[in-house]
Amino acid sequence: MRNAEKVLSRKPKRWLINLFFGIALILALFISFQGSTINLIRLASFRYALRAMFNGFREINVEFLLGFGTYRFEEGITYMAFQTLAIAFIGTFIGAILALPISFLASERIVGKKAAKIGITVITIIRVFPEVILALIILKAIGMNPLTCVIAIGIHSIGMLGRMFSESIDNMDYSPIEALDAVGANTWQKIRFGILPQVIPELASTTLYRFDINIRSASVLGVIGTLAGGFGALLLLAGSDPNNQWDTIAALLVVIVIMVLIVDSVSAYLRKKLV
Amino acid sequence: MSKFEISNGKKIVKPFNKIWIVLGVVIVLIIIFWQFITYNTAMFNLGELSVIFKQLFTPKNTILEQRTWSDYFEFMWELREPLWITIQMSLGGTIIGSILAVPVAIFASRNIFKNKYINAPFRFLMNIIRTIPLMLLVIIGVAMVGTGVLSGIIGYTVFSFGIMAKMFYEVIETADMSPFEALESTGANRLQAFSYAIVPQVFISFVSFLFYIFELNIRASAILGFVGINGIGEAISVNNLYNYDRVGATVIVLFVFILILQLINSHIRGKLE
Numbered sequence: 062m063r064n065a066e067k068v069l070s071r072k073p074k075r076w077l078i079n080l081f082f083g084i085a086l087i088l089a090l091f092i093s094f095q096g097s098t099i100n101l102i103r104l105a106s107f108r109y110a111l112r113a114m115f116n117g118f119r120e121i122n123v124e125f126l127l128g129f130g131t132y133r134f135e136e137g138i139t140y141m142a143f144q145t146l147a148i149a150f151i152g153t154f155i156g157a158i159l160a161l162p163i164s165f166l167a168s169e170r171i172v173g174k175k176a177a178k179i180g181i182t183v184i185t186i187i188r189v190f191p192e193v194i195l196a197l198i199i200l201k202a203i204g205m206n207p208l209t210c211v212i213a214i215g216i217h218s219i220g221m222l223g224r225m226f227s228e229s230i231d232n233m234d235y236s237p238i239e240a241l242d243a244v245g246a247n248t249w250q251k252i253r254f255g256i257l258p259q260v261i262p263e264l265a266s267t268t269l270y271r272f273d274i275n276i277r278s279a280s281v282l283g284v285i286g287t288l289a290g291g292f293g294a295l296l297l298l299a300g301s302d303p304n305n306q307w308d309t310i311a312a313l314l315v316v317i318v319i320m321v322l323i324v325d326s327v328s329a330y331l332r333k334k335l336v
Numbered sequence: 337m338s339k340f341e342i343s344n345g346k347k348i349v350k351p352f353n354k355i356w357i358v359l360g361v362v363i364v365l366i367i368i369f370w371q372f373i374t375y376n377t378a379m380f381n382l383g384e385l386s387v388i389f390k391q392l393f394t395p396k397n398t399i400l401e402q403r404t405w406s407d408y409f410e411f412m413w414e415l416r417e418p419l420w421i422t423i424q425m426s427l428g429g430t431i432i433g434s435i436l437a438v439p440v441a442i443f444a445s446r447n448i449f450k451n452k453y454i455n456a457p458f459r460f461l462m463n464i465i466r467t468i469p470l471m472l473l474v475i476i477g478v479a480m481v482g483t484g485v486l487s488g489i490i491g492y493t494v495f496s497f498g499i500m501a502k503m504f505y506e507v508i509e510t511a512d513m514s515p516f517e518a519l520e521s522t523g524a525n526r527l528q529a530f531s532y533a534i535v536p537q538v539f540i541s542f543v544s545f546l547f548y549i550f551e552l553n554i555r556a557s558a559i560l561g562f563v564g565i566n567g568i569g570e571a572i573s574v575n576n577l578y579n580y581d582r583v584g585a586t587v588i589v590l591f592v593f594i595l596i597l598q599l600i601n602s603h604i605r606g607k608l609e
Contacts, residue, residue: 082543086431093428096485110480140372147369154366189591191558193569197576197583201388204379211373261355281471284562285576290373296471300563303479310479313472321467 110304117307118315126312138295138312142320144207145291149279152211153272156218157264163219164226171230180227188220192278196285207290210282214275222271229263230256262335269328269335276324280317292317392584403581412585415571419589422567424485426553429492434546436493437500444501445508447516448530462505466498470556474565483566495556496549507541508534540605547601551594558590 124130128137165171167180190198196213203209238255246254283293284300295313299306340348395403442448444458474491481487515533524532554568561569568590575582 089427090431093424093431093489094485095424107480114476114479143369144372147372150369151366151373154362190587191555191590193559193562193572194583194587197572198385198388198392201384202380202382204376204381206375206379207373208375265358277467277469281469281559284471284559296475296563299472299475300478300565303475307479310472310476314468317469317472318464318467322463325463325467 113304113307114311117311120308121312121315122308126316138292138316141290141292141295142316145276145279145283145320146324148207148210148214148282148291149272149275152214152279153218153268153275155211155215156222156271156275157268159215160219160222160226161264163223164230167223167227168230170233170235177227180223184220184223184227187216187223190217192217192282193285196282196289200285200289205286205288209285210279210290213282214279217278218271218275221274222267225267226260226264229260229267233259266332266335269332273325273328276321280320388580391580392587394581396579396581408581408585411582412589415568415586415589418566418568418571419593421485421488422554422557422569425488425492425567426550426557428485428489430496430546430550430553432489433493433496433498434500434542434549437497437504438542440497440501441505441508442530444505447509447511447513448526448534462498462501465494466502468494468498470495470553471560471563474560475563478565483564485566488565488567492553496553499549499552500545503545504538504542507538511537544601544605547597547604551597551601554590554594554597 125132125136126138128134128139134140163180163183165180167177167184169177172180192213195216196209199209199212199216203212233256237259238251241251241255280292281296283289283291284296285293287294287297292313295309299309299313303310338350340350342348395405395408397403440458440462444455444462446452446455449455470491473494474488477487477490481490511534516529519529519533520526557567557569558572559569560567561571561573568586571586572583575586
């Protein structure tokens with residue numbers, strides 16, 4: 062019995078950690094709500110805001126949503142959704158193409174430890190800039206149009222893609238390359254038959270995952286200007302006066318949810334097939 | 337497709353490489369999607385790129401306005417107020433959203449609740465919420481309670497909820513189930529078994545996800561200023577086009593803050609493990 066008590070007393074003081082963690086959480090919550098006053102008039106009208114929101118779903122302008130009737134197809138939200146898809150797709154493609162050479166530069170086993178630092182530094186610098194800032198910089202050089210968003214997303218993707226590509230290249234099995242060396246293959250043949258067959262499924266899977274992320278950022282990146290493509294103009298409209306734009310918000314919500322759900326499930330299906 | 341004949345008379349057909357089909361599909365998609373990308377080559381001015389980089393990271397120096405480096409750093413110091421608003425919004429949203437996500441993640445994991453019909457609605461809810469962009473959520477928050485920290489907290493809460501639920505249920509599903517079964521066999525009910533067998537396994541992941549989501553929220557705030565939401569994004573959208581030095585200063589502040597967050601996160605994770 063005594064022994065058991067001794068063992069019990071040596072048990073780590075879990076509750077102390079839990080208490081500390083709990084107090085930290087409550088303190089953080091307290092800090093975050095500091096200064097946010099609860100407006101009683103707003104609170105009283107909360108009911109109406111909720112009702113207005115659901116009314117917004119009923120009042121979705123279907124002609125505007127699909128782009129027919131009084132609206133041309135180029136003005137409808139569906140066109141914007143396709144444009145967003147286009148921005149994300151081409152942006153991801155550009156990013157993947159650019160990330161490939163950089164990832165070879167950043168992989169320790171291909172270029173050596175010292176040279177890999179160059180590639181890693183390039184990747185880190187690219188990751189510093191948020192997409193908006195990149196878009197604002199490129200906007201100066203290209204002008205306010207969807208191409209700006211495409212290039213911003215492409216360059217931003219290099220950061221993550223380059224790092225994950227170089228990881229898959231580092232984790233590759235090197236015995237096929239040695240075997241190719243032994244039969245006298247040249248560099249191109251080594252890449253074609255030794256490296257590419259191993260890494261392509263992994264690279265494609267990473268790129269598809271990045272496409273998932275890019276479709277989300279492409280749908281909001283348009284806010285840098287009304288002409289920047291995607292849902293930008295509508296988001297600006299909704300943001301300028303959210304109280305009276307419930308139908309716009311509802312339409313955006315419906316379109317974005319459906320679009321992202323479809324892209325997610327397609328890419329999940331393709332990724333499952335790849336691996 | 338090429339055929340080979342080896343010396344013993346056997347014919348070998350080289351299998352068709354499916355990669356060409358994939359490449360073809362990708363190229364066709366790019367050609368179709370390119371129709372949606374409009375641009376005007378007359379507006380191209382690539383020389384501007386180097387100019388703007390200089391403008392971002394040096395004080396503004398035009399005929400009308402001349403600023404010094406001390407102005408540049410003073411502006412960085414002024415950024416503490418919008419940054420504080422962003423921190424408040426992200427902190428509140430991260431904590432409330434993550435706590436709300438825990439029960440949903442538990443109900444969605446197939447190894448705790450083995451009934452498919454219990455998992456399915458929770459997974460559906462998770463997937464739907466995850467698709468809504470943060471910007472739209474914050475706009476809805478503003479429409480409901482007006483501009484301010486509270487609307488931001490509402491938006492960030494829903495956003496954090498989506499991410500945390502997804503990541504946390506994946507961790508629960510990959511947890512080792514043998515302690516859970518052992519406890520159940522001694523007569524513990526499911527809640528007891530969960531809190532003594534699964535919680536110790538997933539607690540550290542939960543804490544590190546908290547930090548990760550907080551960092552993600554801070555990063556995401558850079559774009560929110562364009563739709564009139566307070567916080568660090570305001571400093572970017574307000575100064576965009578005219579005061580590039582201020583945009584650059586904001587980027588530096590944001591970068592340093594995220595770097596500090598990452599350092600704290602890795603330090604705490606090292607301590608907990």
